[in-house]
Amino acid sequence: MATPGKKMAPRDNGAPDYKKYLHPLMVKNYGKWKYYEKVKPGVLKHVAHSGDVLYTVRAGSPRTLSVDTIRKVCDLADKHCQGFLRFTTRCNIEFQVTSAEAVEPLIKDINEILGFPVGGTGNSISNIIHTQGWMHCNLPGTDAAGSVKALMDTLYEDFINERLPQRVRISASCCQINCGGQSDIAINLQHHHPPKINHANMQICELPKTVAICPVAAIRPATVDGKDSLMVVDEKCMYCGACHGQCPSMEIRDPQTDSLAIWVGGKTASTRGGPSFMKLATFGLPNNPPRWPEVGDAVKKILDAYKESAKPYERIGEWIDRIGWKRFFEMTGFKFTKYHIDTYRYARTTYNMSTQVRL
Amino acid sequence: MGKKWKIKTSTPKLDELEKGPWPSFIKELKTLAERKPAVEHLLGQMEQSYETNTNYWTGTVLNLDGYGGGVIARYSDLAKKFPEVAQFHTIRVIEPSAFVYSTKALRELCDVSENHSAGILQLHGMTGDILMLGSTNESMHTAGEALMEKGWDIGGSGGALRTLACCIGPARCEMACYDTLEVTKRITDTYISQLHRPDLPYKFKFKLSGCANDCANSMQRSDMPIIGTWRDNIQVDHAEVAAFIAEHGVDFVVDNVITRCPTKCITLKNKKIEIDDKNCVHCMHCINVMHKALAPGKDKGVTILLGGKRTLKIGDTMGSVLVPFMKMETEEDNEKLIDLIARIWEFWGENGMEHERVGEFIERVGLGTFLEGVGIEPDPQMVKHPRTNSYIKFEEYTKPLMAGEASKSPLVTNKEVEGKETA
Numbered sequence: 001m002a003t004p005g006k007k008m009a010p011r012d013n014g015a016p017d018y019k020k021y022l023h024p025l026m027v028k029n030y031g032k033w034k035y036y037e038k039v040k041p042g043v044l045k046h047v048a049h050s051g052d053v054l055y056t057v058r059a060g061s062p063r064t065l066s067v068d069t070i071r072k073v074c075d076l077a078d079k080h081c082q083g084f085l086r087f088t089t090r091c092n093i094e095f096q097v098t099s100a101e102a103v104e105p106l107i108k109d110i111n112e113i114l115g116f117p118v119g120g121t122g123n124s125i126s127n128i129i130h131t132q133g134w135m136h137c138n139l140p141g142t143d144a145a146g147s148v149k150a151l152m153d154t155l156y157e158d159f160i161n162e163r164l165p166q167r168v169r170i171s172a173s174c175c176q177i178n179c180g181g182q183s184d185i186a187i188n189l190q191h192h193h194p195p196k197i198n199h200a201n202m203q204i205c206e207l208p209k210t211v212a213i214c215p216v217a218a219i220r221p222a223t224v225d226g227k228d229s230l231m232v233v234d235e236k237c238m239y240c241g242a243c244h245g246q247c248p249s250m251e252i253r254d255p256q257t258d259s260l261a262i263w264v265g266g267k268t269a270s271t272r273g274g275p276s277f278m279k280l281a282t283f284g285l286p287n288n289p290p291r292w293p294e295v296g297d298a299v300k301k302i303l304d305a306y307k308e309s310a311k312p313y314e315r316i317g318e319w320i321d322r323i324g325w326k327r328f329f330e331m332t333g334f335k336f337t338k339y340h341i342d343t344y345r346y347a348r349t350t351y352n353m354s355t356q357v358r359l
Numbered sequence: 360m361g362k363k364w365k366i367k368t369s370t371p372k373l374d375e376l377e378k379g380p381w382p383s384f385i386k387e388l389k390t391l392a393e394r395k396p397a398v399e400h401l402l403g404q405m406e407q408s409y410e411t412n413t414n415y416w417t418g419t420v421l422n423l424d425g426y427g428g429g430v431i432a433r434y435s436d437l438a439k440k441f442p443e444v445a446q447f448h449t450i451r452v453i454e455p456s457a458f459v460y461s462t463k464a465l466r467e468l469c470d471v472s473e474n475h476s477a478g479i480l481q482l483h484g485m486t487g488d489i490l491m492l493g494s495t496n497e498s499m500h501t502a503g504e505a506l507m508e509k510g511w512d513i514g515g516s517g518g519a520l521r522t523l524a525c526c527i528g529p530a531r532c533e534m535a536c537y538d539t540l541e542v543t544k545r546i547t548d549t550y551i552s553q554l555h556r557p558d559l560p561y562k563f564k565f566k567l568s569g570c571a572n573d574c575a576n577s578m579q580r581s582d583m584p585i586i587g588t589w590r591d592n593i594q595v596d597h598a599e600v601a602a603f604i605a606e607h608g609v610d611f612v613v614d615n616v617i618t619r620c621p622t623k624c625i626t627l628k629n630k631k632i633e634i635d636d637k638n639c640v641h642c643m644h645c646i647n648v649m650h651k652a653l654a655p656g657k658d659k660g661v662t663i664l665l666g667g668k669r670t671l672k673i674g675d676t677m678g679s680v681l682v683p684f685m686k687m688e689t690e691e692d693n694e695k696l697i698d699l700i701a702r703i704w705e706f707w708g709e710n711g712m713e714h715e716r717v718g719e720f721i722e723r724v725g726l727g728t729f730l731e732g733v734g735i736e737p738d739p740q741m742v743k744h745p746r747t748n749s750y751i752k753f754e755e756y757t758k759p760l761m762a763g764e765a766s767k768s769p770l771v772t773n774k775e776v777e778g779k780e781t782a
Contacts, residue, residue: 013512014548018456031529064384067469074462087458134408138418153379178670215672255412268578270571289409290375
């Protein structure tokens with residue numbers, strides 16, 4: 001082919017100019033918004049100091065979109081929203097209109113033409129953020145997109161309603177790198193043994209880099225069948241898979257043994273007690289495509305307990321902080337085991353160093 | 360099953376994901392499979408993954424001429440069975456701040472995707488970028504060229520700056536304490552070379568949120584969270600406070616506002632709210648609940664943190680405070696931020712190990728050493744509390760390993776330390 005790269009090389013276009021993509025009322029009232037109101041699940045009303053009002057209708061999306069669907073989304077935005085729209089951090093689509101009367105016809109088109117639900121605002125379960133999985137990643141042990149689709153089917157009513165004590169954010173990750181992020185509930189893959197080394201194919205790997213990447217220094221140089229290779233000290237290895245990303249011949253995944261674990265209580269906002277990390281709730285759920293029913297069952301147990309006993313404004317982590325982990329395990333029916341007790345860095349800081357126990 | 364489904368590949372497992380009320384990504388792929396052979400073979404390969412719980416993509420590094428990032432290259436391990444996905448690469452396109460689009464812009468992306476790729480777009484990837492799936496070794500060049508022609512840009516893979524992401528900010532939110540959209544664009548444009556050509560120890564992510572609600576998930580999903588805040592008093596509209604109390608009752612305000620304040624700096628006296636603003640930590644909770652009555656102060660700026668990331672390798676980390684407060688309004692403020700980023704990259708770039716995120720680097724060398732390296736004075740707001748162990752290496756006795764000479768450190772007996780600008 002011609003050398004298109006030669007044309008491309010000097011271009012530094014940079015970020016697109018967002019100013020061209022803002023709804024006219026956003027341009028007019030930029031930085032001059034006064035307050036917002038929740039109209040109903042999935043619909044927000046923003047009021048500017050100028051008196052202008054902008055209604056936002058939030059629709060759930062499968063994230064992976066065909067150009068056909070995106071063109072339909074554009075048709076809707078042209079018809080209802082003056083040709084502008086936006087996406088949220090959690091892959092929802094937001095359509096904006098300037099009058100209350102325009103809201104229902106827009107929702108009708110979103111439901112009927114796109115087949116997308118409207119919701120995800122306020123005290124709901126918003127769209128689940130997830131990783132790439134079997135569609136395009138080189139490292140996944142599961143397909144987060146599939147389990148997320150199945151889980152959102154299960155949790156659908158909590159997307160289109162605002163009936164939870166506080167918002168619930170969920171994420172899913174396909175390997176222990178966990179690109180899915182901290183959330184109130186996370187579904188993450190768990191590996192269960194050290195990498196299996198393909199000594200015959202180590203020439204594709206940079207061995208010193210692979211040794212260096214191990215966080216617990218479990219990888220050592222070795223000579224196998226007269227060729228340079230690596231070995232893993234099994235007792236040190238914690239099955240994180242860092243080496244696998246660096247060296248594909250260190251296979252960490254295992255279709256027979258990989259399983260899913262559920263984590264709870266993550267939060268990124270600095271509101272109230274501040275951000276918090278997720279903690280292990282339950283583990284050993286089968287990696288069970290195409291619909292991973294055991295994941296849906298476990299998440300429902302957590303949500304049922306949360307709905308029953310959380311107070312208003314308590315995120316899942318804040319609710320558990322108040323009621324204590326003993327009660328959490330009782331309410332969900334998950335068994336607390338020695339594997340719930342941390343063994344990595346700072347493990348001791350997670351022990352209960354007081355006489356404060358719930359009896 | 361979609362009624363127009365005419366292709367040959369049978370996908371009984373994936374078909375199960377067409378059921379149920381939530382929109383199905385499998386339906387999206389099937390729509391395309393009728394005219395895109397690569398998508399039919401993608402479905403075939405995914406079906407096999409669903410049968411065997413095994414992944415069939417091998418990653419490699421491919422780039423457009425002049426670029427060191429922006430393409431996520433994948434070769435199929437099942438290329439004999441599914442030759443149409445033998446090469447199936449993703450292009451990472453830089454998204455507009457706050458994910459805002461005109462339909463014209465989105466249609467442009469659709470046309471490039473349709474003509475040079477598989478017709479699949481993911482809006483958006485977890486970093487924030489637009490993912491265009493399904494280019495070959497050849498068509499990734501024509502796709503890249505078509506994107507560049509229209510003014511789009513690509514980048515953000517390998518040891519490079521990643522595509523930035525931010526919340527809706529002042530475009531549609533009364534809580535935004537700075538212009539997240541503009542700062543996102545400025546950092547992107549200033550450091551576009553770092554997006555294109557990896558020269559950092561490892562990836563570096565910025566996420567920008569207009570307030571502590573952190574709608575961009577910056578705290579833990581970015582190396583450098585930049586979060587809006589204010590340093591004067593919360594704005595109180597007493598008439599709206601009275602209206603709120605009248606509507607919800609005193610008990611509701613006590614239970615959900617007063618007692619939920621993390622520093623107990625709000626009191627309710629005679630149905631009026633009093634705030635000890637000196638003790639407010641700008642967490643946003645009271646403003647979230649009473650958003651008509653309360654608003655962030657007027658003297659706004661940002662808190663800058665450093666070191667957030669997900670699990671690999673040392674375990675999850677949150678960003679921690681680097682600059683407690685900085686104005687973010689003028690050209691000068693922006694230049695200060697750009698300069699701070701340069702100092703961080705220089706020190707981390709010089710001393711960080713390969714594949715070591717900045718948070719991991721700080722953990723290894725210590726925050727104190729890091730601060731000296733980037734020229735920022737220690738501040739009690741950077742820690743939860745001072746150290747509890749007595750194993751201190753005073754530098755009069757032990758030469759530091761990096762970031763400064765022993766002579767630069769204050770004497771142990773010196774009580775006065777000269778203050779510098781924090782950023």
